[in-house]
Amino acid sequence: MTVLVSTVKQMIADGKPIRAVACASTGDTSAALAAYAAAAGVRAMVILPRGKVSTAQLVQPLANGATVLAIDGDFDACMRIVQQLAEQEGVYLANSMNSLRIEGQKTVAIEMVQQFDWAVPDWVLIPGGNLGNVSALGAGFLMMKELGVIQKLPRICVAQAQAANPLYLAYKEGYDKFHAVTAKPTLASAIQIGNPVSVRKAIRTLQKFEGVVEQASEAELADAAARADKTGLFNCPHTGVALAALEKLVARGEITNRHRTVVVSTANGLKFTDFKTQYHEGTLADVPKPRHANQPVLLPNEYGAIRDTVRRILDQKA
Amino acid sequence: MTVLVSTVKQMIADGKPIRAVACASTGDTSAALAAYAAAAGVRAMVILPRGKVSTAQLVQPLANGATVLAIDGDFDACMRIVQQLAEQEGVYLANSMNSLRIEGQKTVAIEMVQQFDWAVPDWVLIPGGNLGNVSALGAGFLMMKELGVIQKLPRICVAQAQAANPLYLAYKEGYDKFHAVTAKPTLASAIQIGNPVSVRKAIRTLQKFEGVVEQASEAELADAAARADKTGLFNCPHTGVALAALEKLVARGEITNRHRTVVVSTANGLKFTDFKTQYHEGTLADVPKPRHANQPVLLPNEYGAIRDTVRRILDQKA
Numbered sequence A, B: 001m002t003v004l005v006s007t008v009k010q011m012i013a014d015g016k017p018i019r020a021v022a023c024a025s026t027g028d029t030s031a032a033l034a035a036y037a038a039a040a041g042v043r044a045m046v047i048l049p050r051g052k053v054s055t056a057q058l059v060q061p062l063a064n065g066a067t068v069l070a071i072d073g074d075f076d077a078c079m080r081i082v083q084q085l086a087e088q089e090g091v092y093l094a095n096s097m098n099s100l101r102i103e104g105q106k107t108v109a110i111e112m113v114q115q116f117d118w119a120v121p122d123w124v125l126i127p128g129g130n131l132g133n134v135s136a137l138g139a140g141f142l143m144m145k146e147l148g149v150i151q152k153l154p155r156i157c158v159a160q161a162q163a164a165n166p167l168y169l170a171y172k173e174g175y176d177k178f179h180a181v182t183a184k185p186t187l188a189s190a191i192q193i194g195n196p197v198s199v200r201k202a203i204r205t206l207q208k209f210e211g212v213v214e215q216a217s218e219a220e221l222a223d224a225a226a227r228a229d230k231t232g233l234f235n236c237p238h239t240g241v242a243l244a245a246l247e248k249l250v251a252r253g254e255i256t257n258r259h260r261t262v263v264v265s266t267a268n269g270l271k272f273t274d275f276k277t278q279y280h281e282g283t284l285a286d287v288p289k290p291r292h293a294n295q296p297v298l299l300p301n302e303y304g305a306i307r308d309t310v311r312r313i314l315d316q317k318a
Helices: A002-013 A027-038 A053-064 A076-087 A099-105 A107-115 A132-148 A166-172 A199-208 A219-228 A237-251 A269-281 A303-317 B001-014 B026-039 B057-065 B076-089 B099-105 B108-116 B132-146 B168-174 B200-209 B219-227 B237-251 B269-281 B303-317
Strands: A020-024 A046-050 A067-071 A090-091 A123-125 A154-162 A213-214 A260-261 A297-298 B020-024 B044-049 B067-071 B091-092 B123-127 B155-161 B212-216 B262-263 B297-299
Touching: A002 A020, A002 A027, A002 A099, A020 A076, A020 A213, A027 A046, A027 A053, A046 A053, A046 A076, A046 B026, A053 A067, A053 B269, A067 A076, A067 A199, A067 B303, A076 A090, A076 A132, A076 B303, A099 A107, A107 A132, A123 A237, A132 A154, A132 A199, A132 B269, A154 A166, A154 A199, A166 A213, A166 B091, A213 A219, A213 A237, A219 A237, A219 A269, A237 A260, A237 A269, A260 B057, A269 B269, A297 A303, A303 B067, A303 B108, B001 B020, B001 B026, B001 B099, B020 B026, B020 B076, B026 B044, B026 B057, B026 B132, B044 B057, B044 B076, B057 B067, B067 B076, B067 B091, B076 B091, B099 B108, B108 B132, B123 B132, B123 B237, B132 B155, B132 B200, B155 B168, B155 B237, B168 B200, B168 B212, B212 B219, B212 B237, B219 B269, B237 B262, B237 B269, B297 B303
Parallel strands: A020 A046, A020 A090, A046 A067, A067 B297, A123 A154, A123 A260, A154 A213, A297 B067, B020 B044, B020 B091, B044 B067, B123 B155, B123 B262, B155 B212
Antiparallel strands: none
8 A cells, every 4th residue: 555655646746636545445445545645645535335334443544534435335336436536536546456556565475585584485375355465465476586586486375264255166166167256244354255356366376376275164264363362463353264274274284394384464453352352252153162262260359269270270281 | 571571481491480470460561471471382370350451451361372360359459469479379470560571671762773773862752650661761771871882862751641640740849759649540541550660760760861741631642642643643542642742842842843753652552442433523521622533424325426525625625
């Protein structure tokens, strides 16, 4: 998003008649657009379906001073409106069909390799909904290979929620026929997409990277996120989908401890406090038996009782 | 916290009989302890007052696998219990009275100077509750000066919530007499402390750094946080206290645009979604007239009406 906003700022400086950057979004895209636009001093406009977005999801673009238009319509209606505004009102479209978004996301691949001191990982796992990010990831690696910065490519795994798995189904059929599906509700709400915009690009990328596609059920994604949290992380449910895919690839021996493996984490876990709280309380409808649930131990204000409990816990787990 | 946990890990490796690290905490300390301990493979224990901590605040230590003991008592009772456990049960105390916490926090000063390519800022503003952090900040700068890494010291401003301002009151009296106060509720909940543990150290630090103390009302801290958000940030209320102090120092000419100034931000704004939402809705009891409130514009799903509104907004603010 910073690449897109920076480019727009340059275009405005060059005299282009751009009056605002805009997107239709129910979450992270609007937050990112509003923040970068605020930092750049460019006006941001966010168009979203009224009543479908919680105030908590709204608060980031509002705090960053974006103009937020809440429309009596669904996400598709918002998308049509923002496209029309882009054509007719001098508003610059910031949704991911804008190729500057993909250009910017290429840096994910570059940062990965740089942080390994220019070594290429063996595997990269990435959650997939609209499938723009896997194309960008692939484009970044291909660019580095063409430039001679790297000599090999990683294998890529796209991880989808089972509730919204059209790419997984196509992969199982050898990509011959892709069919959109009706996405069912999933805890991984940002990838609840049945007809991904960038599916063709994603398939081409997977074919170049010896790619695989995996899926995760609600219980699998929630348990995988919670298991990884126990190492000190704080994962969002989308990252949980990719972590569950990792577990599956490890279980069937495709990834071993000789493989340097990267899991792309896509959102801040603090945006998903309810998901985590309900997981540990055991109240998530689709995760009736959370495998890593942790609950507080309730105790009276009495040192003897507390000491005995502490001793018992320390002995138990030692 | 990472310095403390790393030291404990080394002590365990050296054969010290430490069975767990523990703290009494209602928020960030427990989250940090649990995360670093999980990463280090050291058992963490968090002791907190039952019913005084929201599940959202609880979820980080729970997710990171800490043992969470919820006691029928107040924070002071929890503090006494964790101290007793530390003396008698092989549990290592991680609260900020442990000097390893202060040693670790010194790096805040080092990072600041490093990120300015080893130039010393003119001013550092930091929110203050229990006042350990300002002592650590000062100790870091003094260490660098003794080592010859830097040649001068910044001035320091401690910013307190008006609702919990014992250091501010003492500063106004020339520090001659410090009196604890009863802290009143404040949006800056983590610095709602009337009798700061580290007040003596903090006063010594301020005296060495030509220090000042400022305070911020609830409206001032909320407006300052919201104003800074409009530049693309996403501030917590404690950072808002320091930003409000900055505005006051600028208003009376102590800080000008010739001064390189750093404001220490102390928590992730995503932990304070309710504060931000209520600010923009205008429903915070102590902030009846939020100066930077931003609300969504509700519109029908009708292109003509939306276009007219967009034109009006673009013309208005241009």
